[in-house]
Amino acid sequence: VTAPRDPDGFGLDHLPYGVVRTESRQVAVARYTDRLLDLSTIDSELFAAGTLDALLAAGRDTWRQVRSAVSAALQADTTPLVPLAEATPVLPYTVADYVDFYASDQHATNAGRIFRPGAQPLTPNWKHLPVGYHGRAGTVVVSGTAVRRPWGQFPSSAGPLEYGPSRKLDFEAEVGFVVGAPSEPGVPILVDAFAEHVFGLTLLNDWSARDIQGFEMVPLGPHLGKSFATSVSAWITPLDALERAWRPPPSRDVPPPRHLDDRDLPGGLDLELTVSINGVVVSRPPFATMYWTAGQLLAQLTSNGASARTGDLLGSGTVSGPDRDQFGSLLELAWNGTDPLPVGESVRAWLEDGDEVVITASAPANRGGRLELGEVRGRISPAGAAR
Amino acid sequence: VTAPRDPDGFGLDHLPYGVVRTESRQVAVARYTDRLLDLSTIDSELFAAGTLDALLAAGRDTWRQVRSAVSAALQADTTPLVPLAEATPVLPYTVADYVDFYASDQHATNAGRIFRPGAQPLTPNWKHLPVGYHGRAGTVVVSGTAVRRPWGQFPSSAGPLEYGPSRKLDFEAEVGFVVGAPSEPGVPILVDAFAEHVFGLTLLNDWSARDIQGFEMVPLGPHLGKSFATSVSAWITPLDALERAWRPPPSRDVPPPRHLDDRDLPGGLDLELTVSINGVVVSRPPFATMYWTAGQLLAQLTSNGASARTGDLLGSGTVSGPDRDQFGSLLELAWNGTDPLPVGESVRAWLEDGDEVVITASAPANRGGRLELGEVRGRISPAGAAR
Numbered sequence: 001v002t003a004p005r006d007p008d009g010f011g012l013d014h015l016p017y018g019v020v021r022t023e024s025r026q027v028a029v030a031r032y033t034d035r036l037l038d039l040s041t042i043d044s045e046l047f048a049a050g051t052l053d054a055l056l057a058a059g060r061d062t063w064r065q066v067r068s069a070v071s072a073a074l075q076a077d078t079t080p081l082v083p084l085a086e087a088t089p090v091l092p093y094t095v096a097d098y099v100d101f102y103a104s105d106q107h108a109t110n111a112g113r114i115f116r117p118g119a120q121p122l123t124p125n126w127k128h129l130p131v132g133y134h135g136r137a138g139t140v141v142v143s144g145t146a147v148r149r150p151w152g153q154f155p156s157s158a159g160p161l162e163y164g165p166s167r168k169l170d171f172e173a174e175v176g177f178v179v180g181a182p183s184e185p186g187v188p189i190l191v192d193a194f195a196e197h198v199f200g201l202t203l204l205n206d207w208s209a210r211d212i213q214g215f216e217m218v219p220l221g222p223h224l225g226k227s228f229a230t231s232v233s234a235w236i237t238p239l240d241a242l243e244r245a246w247r248p249p250p251s252r253d254v255p256p257p258r259h260l261d262d263r264d265l266p267g268g269l270d271l272e273l274t275v276s277i278n279g280v281v282v283s284r285p286p287f288a289t290m291y292w293t294a295g296q297l298l299a300q301l302t303s304n305g306a307s308a309r310t311g312d313l314l315g316s317g318t319v320s321g322p323d324r325d326q327f328g329s330l331l332e333l334a335w336n337g338t339d340p341l342p343v344g345e346s347v348r349a350w351l352e353d354g355d356e357v358v359i360t361a362s363a364p365a366n367r368g369g370r371l372e373l374g375e376v377r378g379r380i381s382p383a384g385a386a387r
Numbered sequence: 388v389t390a391p392r393d394p395d396g397f398g399l400d401h402l403p404y405g406v407v408r409t410e411s412r413q414v415a416v417a418r419y420t421d422r423l424l425d426l427s428t429i430d431s432e433l434f435a436a437g438t439l440d441a442l443l444a445a446g447r448d449t450w451r452q453v454r455s456a457v458s459a460a461l462q463a464d465t466t467p468l469v470p471l472a473e474a475t476p477v478l479p480y481t482v483a484d485y486v487d488f489y490a491s492d493q494h495a496t497n498a499g500r501i502f503r504p505g506a507q508p509l510t511p512n513w514k515h516l517p518v519g520y521h522g523r524a525g526t527v528v529v530s531g532t533a534v535r536r537p538w539g540q541f542p543s544s545a546g547p548l549e550y551g552p553s554r555k556l557d558f559e560a561e562v563g564f565v566v567g568a569p570s571e572p573g574v575p576i577l578v579d580a581f582a583e584h585v586f587g588l589t590l591l592n593d594w595s596a597r598d599i600q601g602f603e604m605v606p607l608g609p610h611l612g613k614s615f616a617t618s619v620s621a622w623i624t625p626l627d628a629l630e631r632a633w634r635p636p637p638s639r640d641v642p643p644p645r646h647l648d649d650r651d652l653p654g655g656l657d658l659e660l661t662v663s664i665n666g667v668v669v670s671r672p673p674f675a676t677m678y679w680t681a682g683q684l685l686a687q688l689t690s691n692g693a694s695a696r697t698g699d700l701l702g703s704g705t706v707s708g709p710d711r712d713q714f715g716s717l718l719e720l721a722w723n724g725t726d727p728l729p730v731g732e733s734v735r736a737w738l739e740d741g742d743e744v745v746i747t748a749s750a751p752a753n754r755g756g757r758l759e760l761g762e763v764r765g766r767i768s769p770a771g772a773a774r
Contacts, residue, residue, distance in 0.1 A: 163690075
């Protein structure tokens with residue numbers, strides 16, 4: 001092929017992975033521009049199941065071999081490619097455990113100001129460890145899946161509790177890290193071993209019903225306010241496509257504990273996100289501002305002795321930059337409904353039925369320019385019938 | 388066989404299921420006394436993988452057919468049985484999502500009194516919904532697995548934060564419910580449909596590091612204080628063995644929301660637990676006292692539209708009865724270390740290396756007498772090396 005260097009962000013520099021259904025079958029693929037390479041033509045055994053799970057588990061040497069082979073096959077132009085338009089992406093891997101963190105100091109500060117006015121916005125633990133919690137793996141869905149407005153319990157304006165469709169439905173723009181190579185129980189993953197274990201990343205929308213979440217979450221954390229759906233990109237960008245994206249971590253006024261010390265590592269990532277609602281860009285969150293880095297999140301998750309499994313998904317938490325047009329949730333952009341956000345000719349305090357939220361991001365590509373991560377897209381469908 | 392009715396609690400009334408490794412292979416089995424029936428002799432296709440996962444997914448009609456066939460085979464005495472002593476139990480099913488609830492009012496009240504003295508012990512939401520959170524599915528281990536003391540961060544007596552082995556290691560005596568038949572996204576499981584979806588139950592020890600948990604859990608709930616290990620029984624008792632165990636739910640001073648209304652259902656379960664440390668019984672928690680019933684927990688989990696999957700594990704939360712010798716954790720039994728618990732000739736504020744905790748339980752059997760649930764056993768091993 002006479003390959004353009006970086007056509008539409010999905011050039012030879014990128015080559016993300018996914019799984020699609022075609023008319024006849026499910027197949028693991030690498031994406032190149034708007035075409036798909038059937039990975040079973042690269043390794044019939046590794047991709048026999050039509051999933052990426054065996055690739056993820058195989059480890060970094062295999063990840064690099066497969067990437068080289070895909071690149072060579074595309075440049076040799078001998079393998080027929082499936083047009084993207086003829087395939088339907090499905091969830092690209094089996095999600096094992098999903099842990100969502102809370103790694104942006106700006107987001108945590110905003111949330112603290114909104115929910116605990118007058119108090120210190122950050123809780124006492126926040127700068128000593130990356131706060132996180134387990135989310136629901138079974139309701140992680142691929143980009144494009146409709147998101148049904150959840151039901152739940154929350155205080156109503158009339159006074160008594162209500163059980164009904166959420167009235168405060170929100171998005172959270174995040175980055176998701178996908179664990180490939182597992183770790184042994186009792187053996188923490190060190191902060192500098194991130195790339196030995198993590199296969200790649202996606203964008204992630206941690207849909208949140210603020211009314212349900214607000215009533216339920218003391219003392220054991222969010223549950224039903226989040227568990228109805230979490231959307232991830234159809235395309236996993238391998239870390240090997242992000243060699244030029246690493247940045248020094250942000251400066252920190254409290255030294256991290258020694259097992260999270262990353263002073264000498266370029267642990268930050270230059271990912272420039274955009275969030276749009278119904279086609280109108282409403283925010284541009286900069287991932288490089290995150291206080292806790294991805295390597296610290298994985299190190300923390302295993303620091304107590306817990307093992308990580310192939311398919312574990314780590315969410316960064318909402319990405320919010322210091323400026324208001326860099327906030328990563330409606331909670332922050334419309335300040336808990338008190339200052340509705342202009343969206344084209346309309347305004348939004350919370351998401352309405354039919355609203356479509358799209359998160360995109362770009363990152364420095366290995367050979368210059370920027371690549372585009374696979375978008376994560378979801379439209380709100382009306383709540384189910386009364387029960 | 389001339390079968391004793393209920394020998395050692397594992398008679399024909401019971402017939403729990405498990406998965407074992409023998410010298411040559413892994414096999415799904417039903418347990419009868421101290422012997423095991425290879426389930427592939429009952430249905431070679433359903434049990435071809437040597438797991439229970441396909442049985443769980445198959446639904447209630449199949450559950451009943453298999454149970455009848457196992458019972459018939461045992462009574463016909465034509466199938467050779469493997470001695471329990473020659474087999475090593477492994478985790479009996481693939482855990483999908485693990486949600487741990489907090490359904491005992493006595494436990495929640497005790498925890499509130501200990502951690503928020505002077506305040507209302509129950510949070511405002513507690514009697515309106517079963518509070519719960521997602522735990523780590525990937526570190527659920529089978530009874531008998533050693534539990535390594537976790538590392539973590541917590542305030543030290545010297546003042547500054549410490550990263551070291553937990554000094555406040557605890558158990559929590561719980562019951563675990565195993566989902567078999569999945570549900571559709573957006574379609575809640577009604578409170579009276581519990582037995583259509585839940586295959587059976589086990590005992591569960593939700594090991595907890597109170598120092599790690601205490602520092603991390605505001606605002607997003609427990610994470611590393613729990614995620615290092617959760618132990619479950621090797622034997623799943625099918626609901627069909629517990630027909631006589633159902634009891635009316637406890638009286639409630641706050642009416643549950645309508646989707647959790649179980650006034651007309653016998654949703655409680657008469658399970659009498661015992662907890663022992665190093666062979667000394669230290670507590671006898673009565674499960675029938677739980678405020679929220681198992682049917683309510685599953686209904687709540689799906690009430691927002693989230694689907695349940697085959698292999699989902701629901702923990703009841705710590706089972707604590709009204710009397711002090713019925714409390715289900717050391718936190719409560721030794722009142723946060725202030726009143727150490729006599730254990731034989733010794734005392735315990737928290738668990739020490741080498742301590743073995745065993746949780747057992749009995750339940751009314753279908754034809755009279757009581758059956759014994761599979762125990763959950765775990766011994767504390769020392770923390771890993773410094774890092």
